[in-house]
Amino acid sequence: MESGSAGPSSPEPIVIDEEPEKPPSILAPRKGVDLVLEANDDWKIQEIGFDGVEKYLKPETFTDQVGKLARRVEWMKLVGSSTPYENAKVDQTEELDDEGVPSRKGEIGGTNVELVTPEAGPWSSVAKYLHESLSQLNVLLDDLSVMKNTDYMKALTVLDPITIAEPTPEHIHTMRGTQWIWKRRALQEAVQVLDIAQKQRQQALRNLGLSVDYIAHLQRTKFFEELKEMREIWRVRKTGDYVYGDLSYRIFGWKYDTPHLFDISRRSLSSKFETSDLSIIEVSVPKDLARRSMLVVKIVKDDIESGDLFRDPKSNDYAYSYKEVDAEKVKALHWKDSLKWAQNTLLLRDTFNTLCTDAIQLRNRLSIIRDNVLLIRLFDDYLLRFELQWFPFEAGQIHEEGDIYLNRVLREMIIGLQCTKFVRPQFFCSMPITHLPESLDLRGCGGFDARQIADRAVTPRSILDRMLDIASHRALVNMMTEVAELLCGSSVDPTIQYKWLHCGRDYSKMMFQVVSKDYDLYLSGMPSFSSHRMHHTFFASVSSDDITIETKDGMLIKCDRDSARVLYACQYCVCIYQVSMFTMVCRNQWITPFQTMYSNVYALDDKGNPAPNILLCNQAATRSILFKFHVGRDPEILVRRFVVNDKTAKPEEHPWKKLSYRKLYGATFCRKVDALLSFLRDC
Amino acid sequence: MGVSWVFEAEQTAKSVERILEGIGAELMGQFQVDVIPYNPATPSTDYATNIVMHHSKCPQSTFSICPKTDFRVSPKAVCDRGFDLILGKLAGGLVMDNAGKIEINGNEYNIHTDWTVRVGTATQGTTVKGVVVEVEYDPTVIIVQCREMMAEFIKQVFNKYHEAQPEIFKITEKPERYSTLDTMWQYLQIAAKLRKKT
Numbered sequence: 037m038e039s040g041s042a043g044p045s046s047p048e049p050i051v052i053d054e055e056p057e058k059p060p061s062i063l064a065p066r067k068g069v070d071l072v073l074e075a076n077d078d079w080k081i082q083e084i085g086f087d088g089v090e091k092y093l094k095p096e097t098f099t100d101q102v103g104k105l106a107r108r109v110e111w112m113k114l115v116g117s118s119t120p121y122e123n124a125k126v127d128q129t130e131e132l133d134d135e136g137v138p139s140r141k142g143e144i145g146g147t148n149v150e151l152v153t154p155e156a157g158p159w160s161s162v163a164k165y166l167h168e169s170l171s172q173l174n175v176l177l178d179d180l181s182v183m184k185n186t187d188y189m190k191a192l193t194v195l196d197p198i199t200i201a202e203p204t205p206e207h208i209h210t211m212r213g214t215q216w217i218w219k220r221r222a223l224q225e226a227v228q229v230l231d232i233a234q235k236q237r238q239q240a241l242r243n244l245g246l247s248v249d250y251i252a253h254l255q256r257t258k259f260f261e262e263l264k265e266m267r268e269i270w271r272v273r274k275t276g277d278y279v280y281g282d283l284s285y286r287i288f289g290w291k292y293d294t295p296h297l298f299d300i301s302r303r304s305l306s307s308k309f310e311t312s313d314l315s316i317i318e319v320s321v322p323k324d325l326a327r328r329s330m331l332v333v334k335i336v337k338d339d340i341e342s343g344d345l346f347r348d349p350k351s352n353d354y355a356y357s358y359k360e361v362d363a364e365k366v367k368a369l370h371w372k373d374s375l376k377w378a379q380n381t382l383l384l385r386d387t388f389n390t391l392c393t394d395a396i397q398l399r400n401r402l403s404i405i406r407d408n409v410l411l412i413r414l415f416d417d418y419l420l421r422f423e424l425q426w427f428p429f430e431a432g433q434i435h436e437e438g439d440i441y442l443n444r445v446l447r448e449m450i451i452g453l454q455c456t457k458f459v460r461p462q463f464f465c466s467m468p469i470t471h472l473p474e475s476l477d478l479r480g481c482g483g484f485d486a487r488q489i490a491d492r493a494v495t496p497r498s499i500l501d502r503m504l505d506i507a508s509h510r511a512l513v514n515m516m517t518e519v520a521e522l523l524c525g526s527s528v529d530p531t532i533q534y535k536w537l538h539c540g541r542d543y544s545k546m547m548f549q550v551v552s553k554d555y556d557l558y559l560s561g562m563p564s565f566s567s568h569r570m571h572h573t574f575f576a577s578v579s580s581d582d583i584t585i586e587t588k589d590g591m592l593i594k595c596d597r598d599s600a601r602v603l604y605a606c607q608y609c610v611c612i613y614q615v616s617m618f619t620m621v622c623r624n625q626w627i628t629p630f631q632t633m634y635s636n637v638y639a640l641d642d643k644g645n646p647a648p649n650i651l652l653c654n655q656a657a658t659r660s661i662l663f664k665f666h667v668g669r670d671p672e673i674l675v676r677r678f679v680v681n682d683k684t685a686k687p688e689e690h691p692w693k694k695l696s697y698r699k700l701y702g703a704t705f706c707r708k709v710d711a712l713l714s715f716l717r718d719c
Numbered sequence: 720m721g722v723s724w725v726f727e728a729e730q731t732a733k734s735v736e737r738i739l740e741g742i743g744a745e746l747m748g749q750f751q752v753d754v755i756p757y758n759p760a761t762p763s764t765d766y767a768t769n770i771v772m773h774h775s776k777c778p779q780s781t782f783s784i785c786p787k788t789d790f791r792v793s794p795k796a797v798c799d800r801g802f803d804l805i806l807g808k809l810a811g812g813l814v815m816d817n818a819g820k821i822e823i824n825g826n827e828y829n830i831h832t833d834w835t836v837r838v839g840t841a842t843q844g845t846t847v848k849g850v851v852v853e854v855e856y857d858p859t860v861i862i863v864q865c866r867e868m869m870a871e872f873i874k875q876v877f878n879k880y881h882e883a884q885p886e887i888f889k890i891t892e893k894p895e896r897y898s899t900l901d902t903m904w905q906y907l908q909i910a911a912k913l914r915k916k917t
Binding site: 481482483484485486488489 | 720776777778779780782797798799898899900
């Protein structure tokens with residue numbers, strides 16, 4: 037078949053099988069004529085690429101043809117040259133409203149002449165509407181974004197009353213529905229605002245910790261913190277649900293004794309988180325320890341003449357006040373205070389009992405115990421008084437009575453006794469241990485016999501023994517101070533000064549220095565007579581039993597506990613000093629040269645009292661002077677003509693002439709001596 | 720502490736006590752001495768027997784002597800009573816010989832404060848082996864000062880045992896100190912003699 041018409045035709049030659057009736061057999065030879073169909077009009081080849089692809093020139097379509105023809109039309113001839121643009125005839129009102137609005141051509145025409153406005157085209161109004169609507173849409177979008185970003189602007193819906201015109205009666209029923217909706221919406225908005233506000237407030241509340249859970253958590257934390265603090269000082273234990281602590285003060289002994297336990301509980305605070313002064317831990321204290329106590333030590337003089345009793349039998353301070361103790365009031369105290377007071381009470385009560393037991397066992401000292409007062413004999417007329425005082429279990433300062441020094445020493449001994457280990461602790465060693473106290477370890481190895489062991493044994497002394505020693509020493513020290521004050525105060529010439537060289541618990545030493553005004557030069561100027569200087573100082577040693585006055589050259593004067601004897605001994609030492617000063621004065625070669633013939637510091641007078649004396653004679657050997665220094669009195673001065681030997685002068689013919697010390701010229705002793713010696717120098 | 724002379728008496732303890740009371744002795748109390756040998760667990764030539772002694776005069780001490788041929792070469796030691804406990808732990812090497820233990824129990828007398836005489840009966844197990852007397856002179860610890868006097872004392876009181884002086888008295892020439900170990904050495908010698916007796 038042939039196709040002769042122009043049109044799209046397949047460029048490929050179609051080979052038709054000429055004998056379609058015959059079933060095609062594989063090996064049957066083909067008969068007939070070869071036909072080739074081809075289009076009459078082939079597309080022209082534009083080009084042939086290098087890969088063999090042919091590019092065809094597409095024939096013109098209908099529109100192409102029309103366009104070609106239209107280009108051949110001379111449009112200018114049809115329209116005219118004076119009106120180049122068609123839309124210049126359309127005026128502005130026409131643009132806005134398409135439906136027959138009369139236009140004013142005249143003005144438009146005028147303006148049109150000057151301005152060149154673009155031709156709108158038939159779709160210009162549509163474009164204008166589109167543009168307008170797009171710009172309105174833009175405005176709407178802007179509004180929405182502005183409203184979204186500002187908090188105080190909210191888009192109203194169509195049903196808002198603002199847009200709705202005043203409601204007419206016909207519309208009321210419909211309006212009611214909208215009103216309900218509007219009210220509900222308004223309430224919802226209010227709810228929203230209130231919700232926000234509540235959330236904010238709750239957050240604020242949570243931060244301030246006022247919610248109930250938080251309070252409980254805080255209280256728990258506080259409880260455990262305070263418990264930790266308590267454990268640093270107190271022994272605390274928990275059995276099951278029960279937390280308790282131990283008030284006993286023993287380090288090496290029984291602990292957690294039932295009578296000395298205190299309970300620990302958590303105080304239930306009110307839910308308000310007000311900081312209170314009360315601690316979160318409540319502590320209950322055993323009733324008999326619920327009071328404050330103090331152990332007072334005092335040295336009292338047993339004065340038979342005074343009518344006072346040592347203890348007022350009617351006073352009820354010691355009474356068993358634990359029955360009146362209010363457990364709630366005890367719980368209201370802070371545990372730091374209440375536990376400390378209770379333990380102190382326990383400690384002092386036990387100590388007082390120990391003191392009383394020791395006092396009873398002391399055989400050679402009398403003691404009296406009455407309720408809370410222990411009186412024990414110290415020495416002579418003095419008694420040592422221990423009193424256990426009780427005070428109510430409240431905060432406040434307790435006035436400390438008695439001798440504060442002795443109170444402190446007693447307290448120190450109590451604590452020291454508790455802290456001392458009397459048994460050697462077990463050390464980890466592979467050898468078996470013995471039960472020997474540490475201080476006596478050499479007993480076995482040294483082969484000591486029983487008597488030597490007993491001699492070397494260190495016996496722990498009871499607190500009462502030690503307190504007695506310390507208290508008696510204290511009493512003696514006080515006495516010594518009084519004597520020293522009396523001595524130094526009353527003695528103007530020579531000047532006596534005293535100071536404490538050593539102050540201990542059971543031994544103290546005091547030094548006295550005797551100084552003569554103006555005559556110190558003699559001391560410094562004569563180094564060869566330094567031996568005389570030793571008389572310018574003397575000492576008083578105070579032990580717990582007695583007082584001893586010592587001079588520098590080794591003389592000891594025992595004065596036991598007699599203050600009069602101490603005074604006497606000191607005055608005696610001053611007399612010795614005066615003797616040495618005398619010799620100092622008369623060493624002066626130029627003014628008062630006198631020779632010491634004889635001097636005896638240990639001399640006694642007629643009554644047997646010590647009276648140091650010194651006998652001098654002048655250079656010309658014409659006069660002899662005898663000075664006798666009486667203790668506590670003025671010295672006795674005797675003068676006479678010097679007796680060389682019996683041949684020249686008989687002693688009876690030259691009696692001793694007594695001079696009055698008071699009437700001698702001079703204010704002080706040394707001056708008087710100076711004056712006397714200068715008078716008698718050349719006599 | 721003093722110088723002691725220990726000897727075995729050939730009379731009963733009672734008769735010795737009567738003599739002492741006759742010269743004015745005061746009964747002070749009881750005393751006890753024991754002598755315990757410790758033998759090596761397996762007999763060997765390296766280890767010798769160690770003798771451990773106690774004396775009631777030194778209640779905290781234990782004396783240990785390993786007797787060799789001569790007093791001077793025997794190792795001696797004084798220790799506290801813990802030594803016995805230590806020896807207990809060394810049972811692998813030294814075993815206490817209970818059969819050979821000799822105990823001396825008796826009375827202690829004091830004569831004129833300076834002299835102490837202890838009279839005791841020596842027993843090994845249940846058998847009585849003899850009577851041991853210890854004379855102690857308290858004031859001095861120097862042997863050469865007092866040995867003659869002690870001999871005189873014993874001669875005066877007992878009139879018998881004064882010739883056989885203890886070894887330490889004989890060998891000491893210089894003024895050396897007497898120690899309790901010397902007393903224990905004397906006890907050791909006597910105990911060895913008593914052990915051999917029947």
